[in-house]
Amino acid sequence: MRGAKEGRxxxxxxxxxxxxxxxxxxxxxxxxxxxxxxxNRYGVTADRYLFELPVGLPNGWYELDGERINLATDYExxxxxxAFVSCNGQEQGDLEREKEQRNTLWSRLKAEHAxxxxxxxxxxxDQIYADEILDAHPLTRxxxxxxxxxxxxxxxxxxxxxxxxxxxxxxxxxxxxLGHDEAKSLLSSVPTISMWDDxxxxxxxxxxxxxxxxxxxxxxxxxxxxxxxxxxQQAATLDDLPxxxxxxTAGGFGVHxxxxxxxxxxxxxxxxxxxxxxxxEEGWRTFDEALKKAAGHRVLFVSTxxxxxxxxxxxxxxxxxxxxAQKYEDDLRDQWQSRHHRKEWTRMLARLVKAKDEEGTDVTxxxxxxxxxxxxxxxxxxxxxxxxxxxxxTHDPPPRGWARTLGTLAWLGETPLPNHxxxxxxxxxxxxxxxxxxNYLRLMRKGEQWLAWWETEEDGTTDxxxxxxxxxxx
Numbered sequence: 001m002r003g004a005k006e007g008r009x010x011x012x013x014x015x016x017x018x019x020x021x022x023x024x025x026x027x028x029x030x031x032x033x034x035x036x037x038x039x040n041r042y043g044v045t046a047d048r049y050l051f052e053l054p055v056g057l058p059n060g061w062y063e064l065d066g067e068r069i070n071l072a073t074d075y076e077x078x079x080x081x082x083a084f085v086s087c088n089g090q091e092q093g094d095l096e097r098e099k100e101q102r103n104t105l106w107s108r109l110k111a112e113h114a115x116x117x118x119x120x121x122x123x124x125x126d127q128i129y130a131d132e133i134l135d136a137h138p139l140t141r142x143x144x145x146x147x148x149x150x151x152x153x154x155x156x157x158x159x160x161x162x163x164x165x166x167x168x169x170x171x172x173x174x175x176x177x178l179g180h181d182e183a184k185s186l187l188s189s190v191p192t193i194s195m196w197d198d199x200x201x202x203x204x205x206x207x208x209x210x211x212x213x214x215x216x217x218x219x220x221x222x223x224x225x226x227x228x229x230x231x232x233q234q235a236a237t238l239d240d241l242p243x244x245x246x247x248x249t250a251g252g253f254g255v256h257x258x259x260x261x262x263x264x265x266x267x268x269x270x271x272x273x274x275x276x277x278x279x280x281e282e283g284w285r286t287f288d289e290a291l292k293k294a295a296g297h298r299v300l301f302v303s304t305x306x307x308x309x310x311x312x313x314x315x316x317x318x319x320x321x322x323x324x325a326q327k328y329e330d331d332l333r334d335q336w337q338s339r340h341h342r343k344e345w346t347r348m349l350a351r352l353v354k355a356k357d358e359e360g361t362d363v364t365x366x367x368x369x370x371x372x373x374x375x376x377x378x379x380x381x382x383x384x385x386x387x388x389x390x391x392x393x394t395h396d397p398p399p400r401g402w403a404r405t406l407g408t409l410a411w412l413g414e415t416p417l418p419n420h421x422x423x424x425x426x427x428x429x430x431x432x433x434x435x436x437x438x439n440y441l442r443l444m445r446k447g448e449q450w451l452a453w454w455e456t457e458e459d460g461t462t463d464x465x466x467x468x469x470x471x472x473x474x
Contacts, residue, residue, distance in 0.1 A: 001120060001191035003244055003257045004055050009073045011191060012235035012242065013049040014038075015064065016175070023047050027063040038237050042171065048235050055260065058117075069189050072117040076260045082300070083109055083190070084122045084441040086368020087392025089129030089177065091203065094394075099180055105393045105440055106182035108455055112442070113186060121190040122264065124368040125197025125304030126392070127233060128174060130225060134202060136165040143217045144202065150209070151217030159216050166224040174232045193257055194233040195266040197304040197369060198334065201225040206273025207333035213274070226271075229253070246286035254283065256290040261445070263294035266302035275333055276340050278305075288351065295359035298450065300443075306367040307348055308376030308387040308422050309337045310409035334369070342416065349378065349417045356380040364388065364450070364467055366441065371395050372403055373435040373454050375465070376424045386467050388452055390441035397436040407433040427454050428463035443467075 002010035017023065019040060025032040026049045035047035053060045057073045074080075085105075090097075100107075112118075134140040140162055143151045154162070178184060198205045202221055205213075212218045230236045234253070241248065244255045252268035267287045272280030279287070291299070301307075332338055336345040355361040357380050368391035378385040397403070410424035410433050424433050438457040443450060450467040 001193050001257055001259075002050075002242055004073075004075060004259050007055050008052045009055050009075070009191075010050070010052055011071075013051065013062070013064075013188075014232070014235040015047050015049070017045055017047065019043050019045045024065050026051055028053060028061070038235075038240070039231055042168065044171075046231060070117065071189060071191070072119050075119055075262070078445070078447050079116075080120075080262070080445040081116060081118045082120045082122065082443040083112075083118050084124060084302075084366045084368075084388070084390050084443065085109070085393040086124035086197075086304070086390060087126045087199075087371060087395040088123075088183070089126065089199070089392075090395050091129055091131045091199070094129050094132070095173070095176060099182075102394050103180055103182040105438055105455065105457060106180070106186070109393075109440060110182055110186055112455075113190060118186075118190045120259075120264075121186060121192045122266075122300065122302055122366060123192060123194035123233070124266075124302050124366055124390075125195060126199040126368065126395070127194055127196070128170075128177060128228075129199045129395075130170055130173065130201060131199060131203050133166050133169040133173060134221070136169040137162045139217060140166065140221060143212065143215070143221075147209075150211040151215040152211075154216050159220055162217065162220050163224060166221065167227070170224060170228050174228055178232065193255060193264055193266060193302070195255070195268065195302055195304055196225075196229045196233065196253075196270060198270060200229055200233075201270060204331065204334065206270050207275055207331075210274060226253075246290055247282055249282060251280065252283045252286075254286065254290075256293070258294075261298060263290075263297050263299045264302065265290050265294065265299060266304075269304050278336065278341055278344050284347075291351065291355050291361065292359070295355070295361050297361060298445075299355070299361055299363045301352075301363050301365045303336075303365055303367050305334055305336060305369050306376070306387060306389050307336050307345075307352070307365050308378055308424065309335060309414075310406055310424060311337060311414045337414075346416050349420065349422075352378060352385050353380050353417065353420055356385055357382050362450075362467075364443075364452075366390070368392065370406075370434075371398050372406070373427050373430075373437065373439040373441075373456065374424060374433055375427055376422060379421050379423075384469075386452075386465075388441055388465075390439050390454060392438060393440050394438065397438065400436055403432065403434040403436040410434075427456075428465055429459070430456075430462070 023035045033051040039046035060071045246254045252271040254267035257264040365387035374389045376387040415421045443452045451464045453464045454462045
């Protein structure tokens with residue numbers, strides 16, 4: 001999805017073909033659109049089509065290689081439908097999983113789309129679990145496994161060998177996993193906005209020691225992941241970034257997409273991340289500008305890591321006294337609630353309160369990452385900022401004890417911003433604050449009302465949550 005303006009919806013479509021096979025034009029009801037090759041490697045060429053459709057079509061379409069694919073563009077209607085997914089994979093053995101079991105929830109979402117077409121699919125991080133591509137070269141495996149090995153001793157020849165090995169492995173991974181029928185049919189027929197998180201690069205990227213991040217090995221890992229994220233998730237290249245990207249310097253790849261009555265903001269929480277920060281100043285500046293531009297409208301804010309959550313300082317304070325716990329330190333530093341990000345977290349909360357109370361903006365935060373379903377509320381003078389967490393669509397839930405631990409921490413409450421308490425709440429119909437089942441989220445606009453509900457693997461569809469409700473206890 002590349003946004004809509006002046007009655008036209010703009011899209012970018014990425015296709016892959018054997019390089020010795022000629023490309024074909026894309027056809028719509030209005031005209032033919034020619035492709036532009038944006039990648040050519042391994043005997044494969046990636047073509048990008050930039051095309052448009054009129055806004056307002058319940059049964060729009062495009063046609064390629066004789067296949068016609070429907071595309072709904074009636075964004076101004078009373079039944080605009082959005083899906084949110086995250087965590088499409090797992091750290092180890094993802095390619096070996098039985099596809100039907102792995103993609104159970106993709107199949108359900110595909111069936112929902114067939115019955116009532118989705119207008120938008122939001123992907124909130126970890127679309128690809130790239131962890132295993134580090135096995136492609138012994139130096140990247142050592143860089144990952146050995147805490148005190150940063151990889152500063154590698155030669156230029158080593159770096160190039162690492163780059164080639166990682167690139168081939170990650171390209172193949174994208175090809176296989178996005179080629180699964182359950183996901184592929186949705187990705188070809190529902191306009192998508194995606195933002196990466198750490199596993200699209202490597203586990204804990206940005207929260208690792210700065211020496212690892214800045215080493216030649218670490219920078220090569222990041223650059224390879226960046227190239228493939230831009231290609232497969234943005235249909236873009238580093239020297240040809242789309243207009244929807246908020247930061248034109250390529251320091252980060254956050255996007256701001258405008259549709260009739262709706263703004264989608266997805267800041268990049270990884271490219272500028274460091275152990276002591278979540279976003280750099282340029283990321284903050286462009287995010288603030290986007291929120292100002294969206295003032296008075298409905299905003300879906302994709303924060304790949306949840307903005308609202310329990311106090312984690314108690315857990316972090318015990319890291320050094322619990323044997324073996326240190327290996328989870330980067331996972332805790334990933335969170336806005338980490339003690340290392342306390343000042344920045346408060347800054348984000350204050351910005352959301354300002355958007356709600358001073359700018360009249362209805363912000364709903366959508367997050368993934370934690371492999372659990374939950375929701376949270378941030379109390380404002382003029383209403384409530386809701387956060388909805390859906391994670392993961394294919395990643396298995398963590399041990400039940402972790403969900404209960406988080407629930408206990410959430411019970412303690414948290415108010416880092418005075419007079420604006422945060423409360424973590426269960427999703428409709430579930431007894432505990434955190435639901436430990438695979439899941440995804442659905443949203444729908446009904447006139448001026450926005451509704452949300454979860455699809456959980458075991459318990460099915462939850463009741464609907466009214467995001468327009470003033471009472472934060474709903």
